[in-house]
Amino acid sequence: MGQSHTRSHHSDASGNGGSDSPSHPLNYSQSKRNSACLMKLFQKLELTADEDNCHPGELSRSTFESAFHGPLDKFGKLLYLQMTHNHGNHTRERITKEQFVKSGKEIIKMFDEAVQLKYYFHLFSAGKDHMNKEDALQMINVSYALTLSASSIPFNKTTKDEQVFPAMVQSMFGMNENLTFDDFKQWTHRHSPHIFCGVHNWVYTIMTGSKMPEEQEVVAPVPLLERFVEGKYCMCMGMLWVLSTVLPQSYTSTHTDNKEECSEASSSSTKNPLLTSYMIIMKLARLSKCQSWALLYDSTEHGLSQNRFAHHVMSYQGPTMTLVSFEGRNVYCIAEDRPWREGTQKFGDVDSMLIQLTPVYRVIQSGGALVQWNEHSRDVKKGIHVGKDSKSLVLFIPSDFDTVEHYHIPNEIHKIEVWGCGSEKAKEAQVQQRKWEYKNAEKHQTRKLHLDTNWDENPDKQILQWGGINVDHQYSRDGGF
Structure with a gap:
């Protein structure tokens, strides 16, 4: 399993992130600033209320919920219920400024991922002690939409996403009809530890009008794909989001600094008091840019063969993400934190992972040497071996690349993709290495x-x-x- 990256900063036993009392001057000052931000947001939401609003200092339920549009519509309803702390039949139809600020401050102080996990589980289950499959699918769809918004990525959903999200639900529930918090906590620990990271970053940014402080932010951004065209590749935005909830930071860490961009967006969004709540959401939702992934190999474009695979993947000195699609709607992801190399020894380190994306989403294996790629030795079957146990491989791709053995059962390969997850320097170094190899080969060919x-x-x-x-x-x- 990938490393958690959970950061708990001086959280007290209740998980509130510290005391607000004057004896803690820094926390007290921060609390006052948060209160001011929440009151300002409350006032902006009041501007969107109907003209016949006769309750100053209060927001009607409909006014609050109307601030959320499109895929966020359901989230607005659930957040209102959570902030009013009333999930029974007698739903409170109005929320006062005091209740709005108090509930908002409780959310802002949740810097520990364990506390966030419990809060948002109860939010998406509408306060119940369990979640059904419909609740879970709604939770995944909303979390996906909020994370894209927080990452400044236009919302998009395709048929491939429709396959990935139910695969997550199937993984959570198995044969059960309901999911308790304890079961959900156990599932996320292994398969999706950062599932609510984007959600909380989005909510924090909306409520405070600024990006979460770096020392308190749990970074799990959605990677950017160079020259990505939705539908052209095996990879889709839904897969990228799912991977961002489990992958270690070695695959997504950023090499750029966009603090000035975030600051500019935040300040410009608060100058005009007539901005609608939806515009506020779209203006303020920002996260640090993520490391871009570069396409190294696409079997559809480059040809499905071991030679073409080697040509495009070798010499790339950075982590890679390899997708293998084959019959039975199977899509596997091989996350390798070490460069691909040929030989009789397996490679992979602490951040390596083998993940099944569909038809059931799950982390199969993680940590340590996972892959062996043999082209020459007669002592080992020639091809790509995937799995920690050589006697019980999860995947094996023979050297002719015409099939893939899934737990020793042959299947037809549909597609293989390899994305480079390193810095731009890693890609540039590979290009230079290829040029040198080409010139060297050309030199030997012309030699007589x-x-x-x-x-x-x-x-x-x-x-x-x-x-x-x-x-x-x-x-x-x-x-x-």
Whole structure:
């Protein structure tokens, strides 16, 4: 399993992130600032209320919920219930400024992922002690939409996403009809530890009008794909989001700094008091940019063969994400934190992972050497071996690349993709290495034996003789002796 990256900063036993009392001047000052931000947001939401609103200092339920549009519509309803702390039949139809600020401050102080997990589970289950499959699917769809918004990525949903999200629900529930918090906590610990990271970053940004402080932010951004065209590749945005909830930061860490961009967006969104709540949401929702992934190999474009695979993947000195799609709607992801290499030894370190994305989402194996790629040794089957136990491989791709053995059962390969997750320097270094190899190969191809020179002094003679070829008699027939 990937490393958790959970950051708990001086949280008290209740998980509130510290005391607000004056004896803690920094916390008290922060609390006052948060209260001011929440009151300002409350006032902006009041501007969107109907003209006949006759309850100053209060927001109606409909006004609060109308601030959320499209895929966020359901989330607005659930957040209202959670903030009013009333999930029974007698739903409170109005929320006061005091209740809004108090509930908002409780959310803002949740810096521990364990506390966030419990809060948002109860939010998406509408306060129940369990969640049904419909609740879970709604939770996944909303979490996906909020994370994209927080990452400044336009919302998009395709048929491939429709396959990935139910695969997550199937993984959570198994044969059960309901899911308790304890079961959900156990599932997320292994398969999706950062499932609510984007959700909480989004909510925090909306409520405070600024990006979460770096020392308190749990980073799980959605990777950017270079020249990505939805529908062209095996990878889709839904898969990217799912992977962002489980992958270690070595695959997504950013190499850019966009603090000024976030600051500018935040300040510009608070200057105009007439901004609608939806515009506030779209203006303020920002996260740090994520490391871009570069497409290294696409079997549809480059050809489904081991030689083409090697040509495009070798010499890339960075972590990679390899997708293998085959019959049965199976899509596997091989997350390798070490460069691909050929040989009889397996490779992979602490951040390596083997993940099944569909038809059931789950982390199969993680941590340590997972992959072996043999092209030459006769002692090991030639091809790509995937799995920690060599006697019980999860995947095996023979050297001819015409099938994939899934737990020793042959299946037809549909597609293989490899995405480079390193920095731009890793991609540039690979390009330079390819150019050098091409020039070197071209140099050897144009090289000829010059028989009009002293053959005994020609280095090509010695090279050929080392290879077991007797060249003396051939030269003598040409009159050399």
